[in-house]
Amino acid sequence: MCGIVGIINEGNISVKNDLLKSLKRLEYRGYDSVGFADVQGNVEKDIGEISKFMDSIKDYKTSCAISHTRWATHGGVTKTNSHPHWNSKKNIFTVHNGIIENYEELKKELISKGHEFITETDSEIISHFFDEELKSKTMIEAIKSFIRRIKGTYAILIIEKGKNRIYAIKKDSPLVLGLAKDRFYLASDIYAFSDNTNKAIFFEDEEFAIVDPDRYSFYDLNGNELKKSIYEFTWAITQEESVKDYPHYMIKEIHEQPISSQRLLNSLDGEQHEKVAKIANLIKNSKRVVFTAAGSSYYASLLGVYFLNRIGINAHTLIASEFQNFMLVDKDTLLIAISQSGETMDVVTATKWARERGAKIVSLVNVPHSTLQRISDISLEIHAGPEISVAATKTFTNQVVALLYLSYILGFSINMKTIPEKIDYVINENEESIKHLANELYDKKDIYIIGRGLSYPPSREMALKLKEISYIHAEGMMGGELKHGTIALIEPGTPVIALIPGKDFDMHSNAKEVEARGARVIKIANMMESDFKIDVTINDGKFAILSVVIGQLLTYYIARKKGLPIDKPRNLAKSVTVK
Numbered sequence: 001m002c003g004i005v006g007i008i009n010e011g012n013i014s015v016k017n018d019l020l021k022s023l024k025r026l027e028y029r030g031y032d033s034v035g036f037a038d039v040q041g042n043v044e045k046d047i048g049e050i051s052k053f054m055d056s057i058k059d060y061k062t063s064c065a066i067s068h069t070r071w072a073t074h075g076g077v078t079k080t081n082s083h084p085h086w087n088s089k090k091n092i093f094t095v096h097n098g099i100i101e102n103y104e105e106l107k108k109e110l111i112s113k114g115h116e117f118i119t120e121t122d123s124e125i126i127s128h129f130f131d132e133e134l135k136s137k138t139m140i141e142a143i144k145s146f147i148r149r150i151k152g153t154y155a156i157l158i159i160e161k162g163k164n165r166i167y168a169i170k171k172d173s174p175l176v177l178g179l180a181k182d183r184f185y186l187a188s189d190i191y192a193f194s195d196n197t198n199k200a201i202f203f204e205d206e207e208f209a210i211v212d213p214d215r216y217s218f219y220d221l222n223g224n225e226l227k228k229s230i231y232e233f234t235w236a237i238t239q240e241e242s243v244k245d246y247p248h249y250m251i252k253e254i255h256e257q258p259i260s261s262q263r264l265l266n267s268l269d270g271e272q273h274e275k276v277a278k279i280a281n282l283i284k285n286s287k288r289v290v291f292t293a294a295g296s297s298y299y300a301s302l303l304g305v306y307f308l309n310r311i312g313i314n315a316h317t318l319i320a321s322e323f324q325n326f327m328l329v330d331k332d333t334l335l336i337a338i339s340q341s342g343e344t345m346d347v348v349t350a351t352k353w354a355r356e357r358g359a360k361i362v363s364l365v366n367v368p369h370s371t372l373q374r375i376s377d378i379s380l381e382i383h384a385g386p387e388i389s390v391a392a393t394k395t396f397t398n399q400v401v402a403l404l405y406l407s408y409i410l411g412f413s414i415n416m417k418t419i420p421e422k423i424d425y426v427i428n429e430n431e432e433s434i435k436h437l438a439n440e441l442y443d444k445k446d447i448y449i450i451g452r453g454l455s456y457p458p459s460r461e462m463a464l465k466l467k468e469i470s471y472i473h474a475e476g477m478m479g480g481e482l483k484h485g486t487i488a489l490i491e492p493g494t495p496v497i498a499l500i501p502g503k504d505f506d507m508h509s510n511a512k513e514v515e516a517r518g519a520r521v522i523k524i525a526n527m528m529e530s531d532f533k534i535d536v537t538i539n540d541g542k543f544a545i546l547s548v549v550i551g552q553l554l555t556y557y558i559a560r561k562k563g564l565p566i567d568k569p570r571n572l573a574k575s576v577t578v579k
């Protein structure tokens with residue numbers, strides 16, 4: 001989490017219109033506080049969002065500056081704890097994404113040498129560390145010593161007052177150099193500059209770079225200069241960039257799903273087809289197929305397991321943060337890692353761990369050239385286009401579409417072609433009634449969602465949406481498990497959403513069981529009595545996507561009724577790059 005952006009330019013840039021505009025594109029990585037520093041020594045920072053900050057500062061002009069948008073880990077959300085941080089002489093400024101694990105030990109050491117610390121953060125040690133090292137070393141030597149001494153994860157930008165140059169260092173947190181016509185960007189991800197250039201160089205772990213207005217050089221941890229490749233990336237931006245027709249990105253992105261799923265289908269039939277065939281072969285020929293992911297991507301992976309199991313392929317999934325504790329991996333294992341951002345630290349860590357044990361790695365990512373993609377043997381892109389709202393909506397759907405497609409190639413029975421039109425139908429036919437339901441449910445404290453088989457992962461995904469965006473405690477659970485405890489919480493009027501795919505009579509009975517105890521049961525079904533219209537036939541895999549789309553809309557309209565910050569819910573970030 002946290003986003004960092006630095007710009008270095010031949011002439012001057014505007015801090016507001018260039019630097020902070022770029023930083024704003026990374027705001028989904030965290031939005032607790034914001035700040036910048038330039039080579040003239042100007043520094044401004046504050047808590048809150050970037051647009052408010054932009055209104056509060058004058059428009060500085062500079063040729064070189066760094067900036068940061070924070071998701072707090074060490075130290076509360078205060079102006080002092082915001083980045084950039086500086087040394088006691090206030091001539092070295094740093095921004096950091098990641099966690100310095102041995103900061104307490106280093107801080108003590110630096111304090112004993114006379115350094116004064118003013119924040120509660122781990123990151124503040126960086127500027128003091130360099131101040132100390134630069135007393136006797138060149139910057140290259142100081143960076144080498146930093147990489148040797150520091151335990152933890154970091155993407156760091158450093159500037160020195162009066163020097164037109166940015167130093168950038170990376171380990172385990174993402175960092176990329178953007179090559180635009182008149183300037184270089186250093187940023188957490190390509191989205192910071194993808195409106196300006198599609199040329200980028202990705203940092204690998206323990207690499208650093210020195211970037212001047214007219215040149216850059218990369219080094220390994222021993223200070224040897226490296227020759228790096230320039231990548232040209234393509235983003236599926238099309239007509240989806242503007243939010244102006246919608247009050248929030250979340251509803252815009254929900255409405256985009258017919259288009260974004262169609263775009264993915266076209267690419268799976270077209271330029272990605274060869275990769276799909278290779279992955280299908282790997283799935284068929286591996287002794288063990290395991291998925292890993294976090295958040296919504298995990299619920300998509302659960303569906304992947306369901307689809308593969310239906311066609312006789314044994315597969316399992318495990319949340320990435322617990323992967324190493326509960327999963328056996330060897331050289332006959334195929335790991336399928338799913339991540340929208342491709343940067344989620346737990347997913348990247350689990351994947352590296354599996355790779356070290358000889359597993360083959362397949363990934364499904366949305367962000368091209370992301371870390372996960374780069375450490376995979378084969379990576380499918382889900383082509384959802386940039387997703388700005390913290391809530392995963394269109395990216396979840398496209399992950400499921402990709403998994404359905406893979407399963408379809410391997411023998412799962414489904415008509416893939418109709419997915420976009422069925423999503424369109426569900427949105428158009430149900431949006432108004434969902435608004436009414438949102439008015440009824442918005443002040444509830446708890447909502448339960450029950451599902452079975454095909455509808456169990458959607459029950460979890462819906463609950464996650466309700467928790468993160470509408471701040472309602474929600475539990476998605478297996479219908480069959482309800483009577484083993486949770487049913488004790490059902491009181492007259494408790495909302496229970498029952499997801500009933502096809503003619504699942506057991507699921508129907510579970511709904512009846514809670515109804516008998518006074519629950520307000522809301523049914524989402526395709527072949528039985530339903531409160532919503534879903535136009536798919538019996539046991540169609542599309543039910544999983546369509547029921548989640550209803551959950552997305554319900555969440556959105558509840559959050560709207562409650563006046564919540566829909567696109568940037570409290571305490572969350574879209575890309576979680578710390579453990």
Ligand code: G6P
Nearest residue numbers: 294295296297339340341344392
């Ligand atoms: C965060 C986001 C979720 C997302 C999860 C996994 O928690 O708020 O929306 O599902 O990370 O992210 P990934 O990029 O790995 O799919």
